[in-house]
Amino acid sequence: MARSCDRAIGADLELSGIRESGAAAGVGVEGSFSPARSAVLILCAALLLLAPGAFAQVQVSTVAGDLPGSVGGVAVDGLGFVYVADFGEKVWKISPFGEVEVFVDSLYGSSGNAIDGEGNLLQSSFNGNLVSKISRDGTVTTLARGLQGPVGITLDPEGNAIVCNCQSNTLAKVTPAGEVSEFAASPLLNCPNGITRDRAGNFYVVNFSNGNMLKVTPEGEVSLFATIPGGGNGHVVAGANVFYVTGFRSNRMYEVTPAGEVSVFAGTGAFSDTDGPAAEATFASPNGIAFDPTRRTLYVNDYLIPFLKRRQVPARSSVRKIVLPSLTQAFTAAFSQGGIEAGEKVYRAFREANPGQFTQIETNVLGYRYLQQGKIAEAIRIFELNTEDYPLAFNTWDSLGEAYKAAGKKKEAIRHYRKSLELNPANANAEKVLKELGAKP
Numbered sequence: 001m002a003r004s005c006d007r008a009i010g011a012d013l014e015l016s017g018i019r020e021s022g023a024a025a026g027v028g029v030e031g032s033f034s035p036a037r038s039a040v041l042i043l044c045a046a047l048l049l050l051a052p053g054a055f056a057q058v059q060v061s062t063v064a065g066d067l068p069g070s071v072g073g074v075a076v077d078g079l080g081f082v083y084v085a086d087f088g089e090k091v092w093k094i095s096p097f098g099e100v101e102v103f104v105d106s107l108y109g110s111s112g113n114a115i116d117g118e119g120n121l122l123q124s125s126f127n128g129n130l131v132s133k134i135s136r137d138g139t140v141t142t143l144a145r146g147l148q149g150p151v152g153i154t155l156d157p158e159g160n161a162i163v164c165n166c167q168s169n170t171l172a173k174v175t176p177a178g179e180v181s182e183f184a185a186s187p188l189l190n191c192p193n194g195i196t197r198d199r200a201g202n203f204y205v206v207n208f209s210n211g212n213m214l215k216v217t218p219e220g221e222v223s224l225f226a227t228i229p230g231g232g233n234g235h236v237v238a239g240a241n242v243f244y245v246t247g248f249r250s251n252r253m254y255e256v257t258p259a260g261e262v263s264v265f266a267g268t269g270a271f272s273d274t275d276g277p278a279a280e281a282t283f284a285s286p287n288g289i290a291f292d293p294t295r296r297t298l299y300v301n302d303y304l305i306p307f308l309k310r311r312q313v314p315a316r317s318s319v320r321k322i323v324l325p326s327l328t329q330a331f332t333a334a335f336s337q338g339g340i341e342a343g344e345k346v347y348r349a350f351r352e353a354n355p356g357q358f359t360q361i362e363t364n365v366l367g368y369r370y371l372q373q374g375k376i377a378e379a380i381r382i383f384e385l386n387t388e389d390y391p392l393a394f395n396t397w398d399s400l401g402e403a404y405k406a407a408g409k410k411k412e413a414i415r416h417y418r419k420s421l422e423l424n425p426a427n428a429n430a431e432k433v434l435k436e437l438g439a440k441p
Contacts, residue, residue: 058266058277058278058323058324058325059275059276059278059281059322060266060275060276060278060281060321061321061322062273062275062318062319062320062321063094063299063319064084064094064098064318064319065318065319066316066318067084067086067092067100067316067317067318067319068086068315068316068317069086069087069088069090069315069316069317070086070088070303070315071085071087071285071287071288071302071303071317072084072086072087072091072110072111072112072124072126072288072301073110073111073112073113073114073124073151073152073153073194073235073287074113074235074288074290074299074300074319075113075115075290076115076290076292076297076299077119077121078115078294079096080096080292080294081093081094082094082290082292082299082319083103083113083115083121084288084299084301085107085110085112085113085288086315087109087110087111087126087315088107088315089105089106089107089108089110090102090103090104090105090107090110091103091104091105091110091113091121091123091134092319094319096295103121103134103138104123104134104138104140107123107125107132107140108125108126108127108128108130109125109126109128110123110124110125110126111124111125111126111150111151111152112151112152112153112163112164112194112235113153116133116155116161117159119136120133120134120135120136121133121134122134122143122153122161123153124147124150124151124152124163126149126150126151126166129145129146129147129148129150130142130143130144130145130146130147130150131143131144131147131150131153131161131174142178143161143174143178144161144174144178144179144180145180146180147163147165147172147174147180148165148166148167148168148170149165149167149168149191150163150164150165150172151163151164151165151166151192151193151194151208152164152192152193152205152235152236153195154195154196154203156173156197156201156203157201159176160173160174160175160176161173161174162174162183162195162197164192164193164194164195164205165192166191166192166193166208167191169185169186169187169190169191170182170183170185170189170192171183171184171185171189171192171195171203171205171220183216183220184216184220184221185222186214186222188214188222188223188224189205189207189214189222190207190208190210190212191207191208191209192205192207192208193205193206193207193208193233193234193235194206194233194234194235194236194237194245194289195235195236196236196237196238196243197238198258199355201218202215202216202217202218203218204216204225204236204238204243205222205236206228206233206234206235206236206245207232207233208234208248209232210231210232211229211231211233212224212226212227212228213225213228213236213243213245213256213260225256225260226256226260226261226262227262228245228247228250228254228256228262229247229250229252229254229262230247230248230249230250230251231249232247232248232249232250233245233247233248234246234247234248234285234286234287234288234289235287235288235289236289237289237290237291237298238291239293239298239324240291240293240296240324240354241258241352241353241354241355242255242256242257242258243255243257244256244265244289244291244298246283246286246287246288246289247267247286248285248287249285250267250269251267251268251269251270251271251282251283251285251286252264252265252267252268252283253266253267253283253286253289253298253300253322265278266278266279266283266322267281267282267283268280268281268282269282270282271283271284271285271306273302273304273318273320275320278322283300283302284303284304284306285302285303285307286300286302286320287300287301287303288300288301293354293356293357294357294358295323296323296324296325296326296354296357297321297322297324298321298322299319299320299321300319300320300321300322301318301319301320302318302319302320303315303317304316304317304318326362327347327359327362327363327366328365328366330346330347330349330350331343331347331350331366334346335378340377340378343378343382344381344385347382347385351389359389360386360389360390360395360396363382363385363386363389364386364395364396364399366382367379367382367383367399367403368399370382371402371403371406376403377407379406380400380403380404380407383399383400383403384400386400387400394420394421394423394424394427394430395420397419397420398416398417398420398427398430400416401413401414401415401416401417401419401420401430401433402433404416405433405437410437413433413437414434414437417430417434417437417439418430418434418441421434
């Protein structure tokens, strides 16, 4: 990452026409940097908040500690509720406020899971060789039988479930009607345990019996993608333009880039459940993992009993969370040192790294923060970025109109308020301000 950042610095300096050599570039006997190079270094540091390997920028904290039971999969729905399987009869449900309850308790080896397009939980039962569909009210129905040690589940673009068969070293396809067929088979599959999908429709599988992470095309062709240290993986999830893998045997979490480059994301490797900065936190056989893109949060469950004692004492587990850096954090860090141009560059980098993430409200709040500080030109640019990304949202244009009004630019304010009113004729605020400005709605 340091080399990549250095190359980016060089490119920025060349493009701005200020790359020089020796003392002319401001490098003295003590190796100090010119103001221009320092500014780019600061911008690069802000970009690192968003980049793969932002190891020390995140915190690990416990959501639910000391739950009875072992560890299965973890899933999170669109409302922020987290579903945690215990590899037994239960699935726990954790609210966005941290309230824990038993969601269902009639399963048979609850392992991997996923949320379908209607908000149902698709839940594998490893010992029952079946997949259940669990409605939002907790009603359980059997979706499909005849699987072979099913674990991880993900969905293809058509809504079919792709399921890891650990015992047969295959992947199965389960249609919404419950029809089961073989999707992929390969000697590379060695107790496939976790599975996720990228935006291009490819699947990524991690083995439990070795460290391999595999890529599976939509046609079912399997190839080696990466090797995770530790010799045994838990699950995998796609999120924030990278993959996150739990190292069940290494007691760590790993980050894997789209190019297959592997790095430690969190955990020292010691078997424990200590919260704190990612570089100092510890994990205990982390297994399931889910990513909430709205809240930029990863959820992981830990098996708290050491390996040699797992047949001697009752199983216990915990659920941890890791909140990834936000758009506001990255923008503010860049703006504080490099101004609005640096902030805009980080904004665009964030949007590129997190396609599909809803940022309209956060960006609007960010714009008002600068507007209230009297930084009107900066607020205008932030609101403009929001209108570029959300051109059909009436509120983005309303906010931009307010910023131009604060700047004393009446003509521009009227134009943007009218645009807001065009998108939402019921926008009473835009109508009121237009009358105040002496303009017809």
